[in-house]
Amino acid sequence: xxxxxxxxxxxxxxRAARRKxxxxxxxxxxxxxxxxxxxxxxxxxxxxxxxxxIYGVQIAFRDYSPAxxxxxxxxxxLKHFINFFSSHQFGRLLSNTLTIGxxxxxxxxxxxxxxxxxxxxxxxxxxxxxxxxxxYAPYFISTVVVTSMIMQFLxxxxxxxxxxxxxxxxxxxxxxxxxxxxxAIYVISDLWQRTGYGAVIYLAALASVSPDLYEAAxxxxxxxxxxxRYIDLPSLMPMATMxxxxxxxxxxxxxxxxxxxxxxxxxxxxxxxINTYVYRMGITSAQYSYSAAIGLFNSVVSILLVVAANxxxxxxxxxxxx
Amino acid sequence: xxxxxxPGGQRGAERAGTAMRASVAAKARKNRPEAIRLGASGxxxxxxxxxxxxxxxxxxxxxxxxxxSRSVSSPSAVLNGRVTFLPVEPTFRTYLYVFRDRTIATGxxxxxxxxxxxxxxSVILTVFAAYPLSYRNLAGRRPLxxxxxxxxxxxxxxxxxxxxxxxxELINTMFALILPNAVIVYNMIxxxxxxxxxxPAELLEAAEIDGASDFRTFFGVVLPLSGSxxxxxxxxxxxxxxxxxxxxxxxxxSQSKYPLQLVLRNIMTSAQYQSQMVEATxxxxxxxxxxxxxxxxxxxxxxxxxxxxxxxPFIQKHFTRGIMIGSLKG
Numbered sequence: 317x318x319x320x321x322x323x324x325x326x327x328x329x330x331r332a333a334r335r336k337x338x339x340x341x342x343x344x345x346x347x348x349x350x351x352x353x354x355x356x357x358x359x360x361x362x363x364x365x366x367x368x369x370i371y372g373v374q375i376a377f378r379d380y381s382p383a384x385x386x387x388x389x390x391x392x393x394l395k396h397f398i399n400f401f402s403s404h405q406f407g408r409l410l411s412n413t414l415t416i417g418x419x420x421x422x423x424x425x426x427x428x429x430x431x432x433x434x435x436x437x438x439x440x441x442x443x444x445x446x447x448x449x450x451x452y453a454p455y456f457i458s459t460v461v462v463t464s465m466i467m468q469f470l471x472x473x474x475x476x477x478x479x480x481x482x483x484x485x486x487x488x489x490x491x492x493x494x495x496x497x498x499x500a501i502y503v504i505s506d507l508w509q510r511t512g513y514g515a516v517i518y519l520a521a522l523a524s525v526s527p528d529l530y531e532a533a534x535x536x537x538x539x540x541x542x543x544x545r546y547i548d549l550p551s552l553m554p555m556a557t558m559x560x561x562x563x564x565x566x567x568x569x570x571x572x573x574x575x576x577x578x579x580x581x582x583x584x585x586x587x588x589x590i591n592t593y594v595y596r597m598g599i600t601s602a603q604y605s606y607s608a609a610i611g612l613f614n615s616v617v618s619i620l621l622v623v624a625a626n627x628x629x630x631x632x633x634x635x636x637x638x
Numbered sequence: 639x640x641x642x643x644x645p646g647g648q649r650g651a652e653r654a655g656t657a658m659r660a661s662v663a664a665k666a667r668k669n670r671p672e673a674i675r676l677g678a679s680g681x682x683x684x685x686x687x688x689x690x691x692x693x694x695x696x697x698x699x700x701x702x703x704x705x706x707s708r709s710v711s712s713p714s715a716v717l718n719g720r721v722t723f724l725p726v727e728p729t730f731r732t733y734l735y736v737f738r739d740r741t742i743a744t745g746x747x748x749x750x751x752x753x754x755x756x757x758x759x760s761v762i763l764t765v766f767a768a769y770p771l772s773y774r775n776l777a778g779r780r781p782l783x784x785x786x787x788x789x790x791x792x793x794x795x796x797x798x799x800x801x802x803x804x805x806x807e808l809i810n811t812m813f814a815l816i817l818p819n820a821v822i823v824y825n826m827i828x829x830x831x832x833x834x835x836x837x838p839a840e841l842l843e844a845a846e847i848d849g850a851s852d853f854r855t856f857f858g859v860v861l862p863l864s865g866s867x868x869x870x871x872x873x874x875x876x877x878x879x880x881x882x883x884x885x886x887x888x889x890x891x892s893q894s895k896y897p898l899q900l901v902l903r904n905i906m907t908s909a910q911y912q913s914q915m916v917e918a919t920x921x922x923x924x925x926x927x928x929x930x931x932x933x934x935x936x937x938x939x940x941x942x943x944x945x946x947x948x949x950x951p952f953i954q955k956h957f958t959r960g961i962m963i964g965s966l967k968g
Contacts (some may be wrong), residue, residue: 341777348777353771355782358767358821365818368802369794380801400943434690437683451698452954456946460899464939465705466904469919474932476704479719493720508698513961520962531753540683573884577903589795598797599888611795619792 376609390603396609405593413589416575417567425560427507428514435515436522437540448519451512463577467492493582501578506571513551514559521555522548550609557635564625565618581594590614709733709936715927732900732930734936740916742938744894745901752897760875763821763870766827769856774839786823800888814889815882815897825874828963832867833860835963859880867922870960873953877946902942906935 345352371386376396378389400406425503431451438444452461469476470491478488491497529547538546572591579587590610598607630636708716712727720726736742770776771783793799799818808814837860838965845855859869883899890896896904904911912931946953 319787343775348770348773348852350856351773351776354766354852354856358763358826359782359785361817361820362762362789364806365799365802366789366793370792371794372801377799378906382801382805386798386801390951418912422675430690431694433854434687434694435775437687438691439684440688443688447695449951449954450908452957453702453947453950454698456877456881456953456957457943458883458899458946460883460903460906461943464902464935465701467906468708468935468939469701469706474717474719476701476722479722481799482719483883496699508701511694512698514959516961538682560765577883592641595888596794599800606799608797611797613875615792616797622791 321416326520349572360493371610372380375605376607380605380608381625392605396606397613400610400613408585409526409588409590413570413591415569416499416502416589418571420506420570421560421563421567423503424510424514424563425556427511429549429552429556430516431511431515432518432522432552433544435519436548439542448512448515452516453512454509455513456507459571459573459577462505462509463574466501466578470501492578492580496587498578498583498586506574517559518552518555523554525551533580536601553633554635557629557633558637561622561625561629561637565622567618567621568614569618654866675708682921700827705936705939710942711933712804712924713933717929717932732933733941735915735930736941738939741893741901741911742905742941745896746941747900749880749898752812752877752882755812756820756879757872757875759816759892760820760822760825760879761871764826764829764875764932765819765861765868767946768826769860769945771826771832772833772837773842773912777831786821790823790884796888803889809889810891810895815885818878818885822875822878825871828960829867829871831963832864837863866956866959867963870956870963873949873956877953880946898942902938905938 354430366591375386375389378390380386380389384390431447433442435448436448450503468474470478472478472490473487478490481488491501525547530543533543533547568590570589570591572589572595575587575589576592576595579592591614594607594611594614597610626636626638684878700723704721707723707725708721709732710726710728710730711721712729713732715721715726767786771779771786773779776782794802803809803814809819841859842855845859850858882897883903886900892898892917895926905915912934915928915934916927916930
């Protein structure tokens with residue numbers, strides 16, 4: 317009996333506390349109405365241009381007709397997905413996408429780390445700063461300019477590559493017309509554009525290493541290689557792991573802008589990825605539901621890859637994104 | 639409520655701690671005498687290190703310098719592959735043709751307009767979103783933050799977004815380019831981290847005790863202290879909008895509204911466009927036309943990157959700072 321009573325009192329107390337908390341929340345909300353007002357427009361835009369499209373993803377399971385709208389169009393279930401998976405395009409697109417995505421991911425891990433360590437070890441400060449500034453520059457150049465540069469360099473007449481080959485007595489080649497060269501063109505230009513940017517991130521991580529560690533290494537008489545091996549690299553690991561997890565999604569979500577800009581009729585066999593196909597089917601051919609389904613497949617796989625990478629990293633190194 | 643915010647507050651303090659440690663470490667590094675002794679292997683290491691750095695620099699610089707050199711070389715030298723690194727028979731003639739071209743001028747004007755309006759809108763809205771979300775006592779802060787960050791992980795994709803923009807009848811207007819991505823969540827998080835780490839909580843409390851409204855605190859106390867983050871955001875958005883291509887490709891269909899990147903793309907790929915442009919220069923022989931076409935491409939590439947490259951020395955300092963804030967967030 318008394319047990320019961322104390323139990324009830326306990327519940328009552330908790331209820332009262334909860335009520336108090338709610339009242340305080342309401343009070344704070346009313347007091348800070350101006351802050352909510354600041355948030356109003358950004359949240360409205362977020363809902364309109366991010367959440368309404370998420371609601372609109374359902375057209376992947378319908379036959380979208382503009383007159384009937386997102387939720388009024390006829391339900392067709394998995395028709396578009398099955399069409400895509402059984403089309404002859406599917407295997408080609410998936411293998412192109414994964415090849416480009418995987419090699420981009422792989423190449424972008426070591427390059428910025430090497431550059432960051434080299435800049436960090438440079439004793440000639442002005443030189444180090446200059447290298448950092450120069451290597452960072454391509455990141456700000458637009459994709460259109462980068463792809464234009466690539467096309468000019470690889471041009472048959474007057475291109476830089478064939479100029480070099482000519483000097484060496486080799487015949488001219490047209491790499492833009494060679495499908496098998498496409499992944500390499502994409503990955504190398506990506507490295508050119510992003511290594512400096514990545515290095516800046518790693519340099520920030522190196523700057524936050526405790527000076528005590530270096531002091532201890534100095535007292536113990538560590539060599540430069542030992543310092544890099546036992547202090548610098550381990551302190552870059554968490555950042556590297558996090559970037560790796562984040563970029564895992566892009567193995568399938570390859571940067572379509574650049575692929576699209578590098579495509580031509582001669583290399584399209586290898587230079588066609590899922591996202592450029594979505595653009596062609598959706599915007600150019602107006603097959604909205606079919607392309608929305610492919611887009612949905614793409615983003616779901618992308619999320620799965622990120623989550624899987626996150627779980628693996630959590631197990632292996634205790635670093636994780638979420 | 640305050641208890642609920644405990645962990646968040648603690649994490650904020652930790653972040654501030656990391657930021658402080660980073661700056662202390664950087665200072666300590668600057669004053670640190672040669673920490674590790676330099677033996678014979680050390681000398682070799684530093685020689686090798688310098689070579690590696692030089693290689694990185696050359697690999698990046700070579701294409702850039704070569705494009706600039708080609709744009710100021712004589713068209714026939716470019717076409718015959720006589721330009722490798724430095725200009726051959728320098729001339730600025732091709733730039734005159736580029737400046738005279740009506741379409742490029744329109745593209746420039748459009749790009750400047752989109753960049754100006756878009757940046758203004760984006761910076762204002764990003765700061766408006768970031769400040770309340772950095773305020774620790776805001777009820778519903780966590781769900782609101784989740785509302786923003788969720789869109790980083792999952793989105794409707796190209797087609798549903800396109801349909802929304804089309805249904806709002808924004809196709810072929812500037813708003814299709816500046817509204818959908820007005821607030822980039824990553825930038826909002828950087829700004830929020832900045833507010834949490836650099837605006838002292840005591841200052842906000844003092845303003846509140848003095849009876850200042852939230853608006854007054856925000857516009858009168860917080861914003862005047864936020865010059866550096868506003869500079870970072872301005873540059874992030876401005877560069878992004880200047881370089882934008884795909885959105886314009888999807889949403890803009892009349893040539894008179896094309897931004898510069900789209901115009902550049904047309905010049906690079908459309909033979910019809912190229913011949914129009916070369917005809918305007920008054921060249922007659924086929925060989926000359928072909929040469930001018932090539933030279934024009936290089937000059938247009940340089941012109942399209944000019945605003946960003948001119949600002950680069952100033953920009954890169956701020957971008958670096960932005961990345962640092964972003965990465966310290968962890």
